[in-house]
Amino acid sequence: MKITKREVEHVARLARLELTEEEKERFTRELNSILTYFDKLNELNTEDVEPTSHVIPIVNVFREDEVRPSYPREEVLSNAPEEEEAFFKVPRILE
Amino acid sequence: MELFRLTIHELHELLKKGEATATEIVGSVFERIEAVEGKIQAYVTITKEEALARAAGVDAAIKKGKGIRPLTGIPLAIKDVICTLGVRTTCSSLILENHVPIYDATVIHKLREEGAIFLGKANMDEFAMGSSTENSAFMKTKNPWDLGRVPGGSSGGSAAAVAADMCAGSFGSDTGGSVRQPAALCGVVGLKPTYGRVSRYGLVAFASSLDQIGPITKDVTDCAILMNAVAGYDPMDSTSAMVTLPDFTRALLPDVKGLRLGIPAEYFIEGMDPEVEAAIWEAIRLLEHLGANTEKISLPHTDYAIATYYLVATAEASSNLARYDGVKYGYRTKRSMDMLEMYQRTRREGFGAEVKRRIMLGTYALSAGYYEAYYLKAQKVRTLIRHDFEEAFKHCDVIITPTSPTAAFRFGEKTEDPLTMYLSDIFTISVNLAGIPAISIPCGFTKGGLPIGLQILGKPFNEEAILRVAYTYEQNTEWHKRKPNL
Numbered sequence: 001m002k003i004t005k006r007e008v009e010h011v012a013r014l015a016r017l018e019l020t021e022e023e024k025e026r027f028t029r030e031l032n033s034i035l036t037y038f039d040k041l042n043e044l045n046t047e048d049v050e051p052t053s054h055v056i057p058i059v060n061v062f063r064e065d066e067v068r069p070s071y072p073r074e075e076v077l078s079n080a081p082e083e084e085e086a087f088f089k090v091p092r093i094l095e
Numbered sequence: 096m097e098l099f100r101l102t103i104h105e106l107h108e109l110l111k112k113g114e115a116t117a118t119e120i121v122g123s124v125f126e127r128i129e130a131v132e133g134k135i136q137a138y139v140t141i142t143k144e145e146a147l148a149r150a151a152g153v154d155a156a157i158k159k160g161k162g163i164r165p166l167t168g169i170p171l172a173i174k175d176v177i178c179t180l181g182v183r184t185t186c187s188s189l190i191l192e193n194h195v196p197i198y199d200a201t202v203i204h205k206l207r208e209e210g211a212i213f214l215g216k217a218n219m220d221e222f223a224m225g226s227s228t229e230n231s232a233f234m235k236t237k238n239p240w241d242l243g244r245v246p247g248g249s250s251g252g253s254a255a256a257v258a259a260d261m262c263a264g265s266f267g268s269d270t271g272g273s274v275r276q277p278a279a280l281c282g283v284v285g286l287k288p289t290y291g292r293v294s295r296y297g298l299v300a301f302a303s304s305l306d307q308i309g310p311i312t313k314d315v316t317d318c319a320i321l322m323n324a325v326a327g328y329d330p331m332d333s334t335s336a337m338v339t340l341p342d343f344t345r346a347l348l349p350d351v352k353g354l355r356l357g358i359p360a361e362y363f364i365e366g367m368d369p370e371v372e373a374a375i376w377e378a379i380r381l382l383e384h385l386g387a388n389t390e391k392i393s394l395p396h397t398d399y400a401i402a403t404y405y406l407v408a409t410a411e412a413s414s415n416l417a418r419y420d421g422v423k424y425g426y427r428t429k430r431s432m433d434m435l436e437m438y439q440r441t442r443r444e445g446f447g448a449e450v451k452r453r454i455m456l457g458t459y460a461l462s463a464g465y466y467e468a469y470y471l472k473a474q475k476v477r478t479l480i481r482h483d484f485e486e487a488f489k490h491c492d493v494i495i496t497p498t499s500p501t502a503a504f505r506f507g508e509k510t511e512d513p514l515t516m517y518l519s520d521i522f523t524i525s526v527n528l529a530g531i532p533a534i535s536i537p538c539g540f541t542k543g544g545l546p547i548g549l550q551i552l553g554k555p556f557n558e559e560a561i562l563r564v565a566y567t568y569e570q571n572t573e574w575h576k577r578k579p580n581l
Contacts, residue, residue, distance in 0.1 A: 003459065015413060015458040016420070017451060018439035027455055030513055034456060037514060038402045041472050044479065051474030052481060054304055054334070055530030056291045056555075061333035075197045081427035088422050091437050 002035040003028060098123035099260045100578070103169050103317040106263055110163050117150040117157070117168030120263075121212055124170045128214070128261045131581050134242060136234045137256040139175045140183050141215035146170065149212050165320050167210030172262035174253045175216035176223055177308065178297040179203055182213070186299050187231035188221045190419050190426045190445030200297020201332065202266065202308050202325045209324045214262050218252030221447045222416065223273055223301045225249050226519050229510055230449045238281060239579040240545055244503040247277030253311050254281040259581060264312040264321055270301050271404055272498075272523025274309040275535035279498035279548020282537045282577065284318050284565070285311045289556045290530035291336030294329030302411035303334070305404075305527040314575050315536060315566045319343035322558065338556050346559035349570040352386030356564070357491030361397035362522055368501045374539035374547040375497045378568060382495070385567060390491045394483040397525060399476050404524040405517055406460050406473035413457030419445060452513060477528050484529045488554050493564050496522050498535040498548030522550060532558045536565045537574040546574075 003011075005028045012019045012027075019027065073086055082089040098106065098120050109115035125143055132138060153168045173179060176186050178196035180203070185191045199207070206213075220230035228236045228251025236251045238244040239259040246255040250267025254277035257265050267274040269287035278285025287309045298308055310321035322343040329335045358379065363372060383389055421427035421441035428440035446454070460469040487494060500521060509516040526533045531552055538549035549568070553561040569575055 007459075008455070011455055011459045011462060014462060015454050016417075016435075016438040016442055017446075017454060018436075018443040019451075023451070027452065030452060031456060031459065033512075034405070034514060034517075035459075038406060038469065040402050041399055041406075041476055044396075044399065044476060046472060046475035046479070049475040049478050051471055052477040052528075053474060055481065055528075056334070056336055058291075058334060058336070063330065071197055078197065079194055079424035081421055081425070090422055091431055091434050093434050 002032050099127040101263070102313045103166070103263050103320055106169060107163070107165055110157070110168050117153040117212065118147065120168055121146050121150040121170050124214060124262060131259055131261065134237060134581065135239060135255050135259050135261065136236050137217055137252040137259065137261055138172070138215045139185055139187060139218050139233055139252070142182055142213060146212050146214050153210055153212065164210050166206065166324055168212060169210070169263050170212045170214050171206065172214050172217045172253055172256040172265035173203065174219050174250050174265070174267045176219060176268050176299045177203060177266060178299065179213065179216065182216065184216065184299070186222050187219045187233055188445065188447065188450070189232045192426065194424055196297070198297065201294035201329045203297065205325050211324070217250070217256055217265060220249035220251070221450050222299070222412070223249040223268055223270055224412070224449050224453055226272070226276060226516055227504070227509065228252065228277070229506065230447055232447055235506060238503045239581060240282060241503060244505055244545070245280070247280035247499070247503065249273040250311065251277050254278050254283055254285065257281070257283045257311050257313060258579060260578070264310060264317050266308055266321070267311050268298055269307050269309050269527065270305045270408060271527050272520050274311060275523050275533060275548070275550060276499050276520065278311050279535045280503040280546065282546030282574070283311055283313060284315055284534065284536050284575070285309060286318050286322065286534045286558070287526060287532060288322065288326065288558060289532045291334055292532070292556065292558070293325050294327070294332040294335045296329055296331035300415040302408040303415065304411060305408060315562060315569050316344070316347055318534070319347055319562050336556070341559055343558060343562060346562040347566045348563050349567050350386070351382055351564055351567045354387045354493065354564065355491040356382060356387050356389045357392035357487055357494040358389050359392050359394045359397070359487065359494060359496060361394050362496040366500060367497065368541070370541045371497050371499070371501060371547050375495070375549060378538040378549045379495055381571060382564065382568060385571060392487045392490055392494065394487055394525065396476065396479045396483050400480055400525040400528060401517055401521060403473045403476045403480060404520070404528060405456070406469050407477060407528070409453045409457030410460045410470050411457070413454045413461065416450070416454055449513070480525055481529045484531060493560050494552040496550045496552065498522060498550040502541045502545035502547055526552055531555050532561060534561045534565050536569060538568070538572070539574060540577070
């Protein structure tokens, strides 16, 4: 087993995903099969190989720190599931 | 005349000669959409009123003497992963079902400036994750050549719309083949530009180090025309490249004499459909006949590309998709007691099965204890895959391969086991890992009448070489002129 059902539950918590019992079983099965396939990469010795995170040689990109208009607040809030008085509204966080 | 059948450059000629108006063109395409959309289901959203109003505006401007640019009055479909101001952009996901962007993606802004007209938003695999468009939360787009088969994916709606003449051209996005594979399966042209060639600003992110927007068109000339409109550095995308911008239409030369075509042994493998393989060799022989030289080359790490890709792409996706939390935009669950429950239920109800699977895989690959074994390992193998191409391009100008190991497959054929679907991307994903450009063009049909795609890969920022080979091939064949019976 590459990944147990308990680990699947742990990863789902990290990803903030609620899973049904059926999904937990299915993902355990499927992720095992996919992760076993990924073992293929261990055939390669990569000890002295630099990792690639990006294919083009751009390092840092800076721009002038100038004041520019941002999007109007009403427009930004127009897609919010819930808003109140110019704020995004979320469920209670503190008791 | 059936205006909807024409290519972008043919429509442009008619507009210039005053033989057609933008209103007539757009009207013709909508008649076509209304006639066949019921069968094909290419569009998530159709913006007929806006398109007709814009066409009237374009015609009025032409009357007043405004110049007709190559895309003036040209009707286009846009994959629903590219943000359009005021027009719903869903990524074919329930979590963005009612999302209306407050800004245009840079490519949309540029296309508007060029006078293009948007017909609507094209269906896709949810968040561009898939190879058949079956992962759309809304509908299954059909392959215009056989309604029992998939159009490919993830840009299935964009490719089917072009093949069925429901637009003059379209845009898709390509993270692991999502422009090229559906183009191949639908018998049209699809280009994935070099990473950094086209701005990703306003492209909803899947895997940021792999994503590129690319055109899907009826022929190679149209592909170059669309590239001219959208390519270039954009200060809004810090990964867009500050490099010299060619006029891509100048690469359209019907001549491959002396060009070196690399043929990688690793791309002619067991499991490939013999009809596909035969068509590719036939195409190579034709190019040789036209004066190109072939070189046997090797891309030794090809066999590791799928594992590498599905680690890099899912890791990046799990991070990018963290933003769908039910707070700032998108769907929020109706039943939650607290913040944590709100996040978890929103994501459970909003995401489909494949998106959840990839978030799980990516989160796992990045999690404590597994990061080095999976994600870092994949990034290192990615380096080896890049080096394979650097080495190969010392011996050739372009590389020729099939786009997909098979022609279009049936609905449900690869949905049971996620790995079988992943394996269908085998010929397209290395290109994204290496960041190089590649085009798919029609190169034949199976006995059953399904299109076959030829893939041409180029050096970074040398789209011109692949356009030239593609154009030469197209000028000497008739495949691109065949149309499905609908």
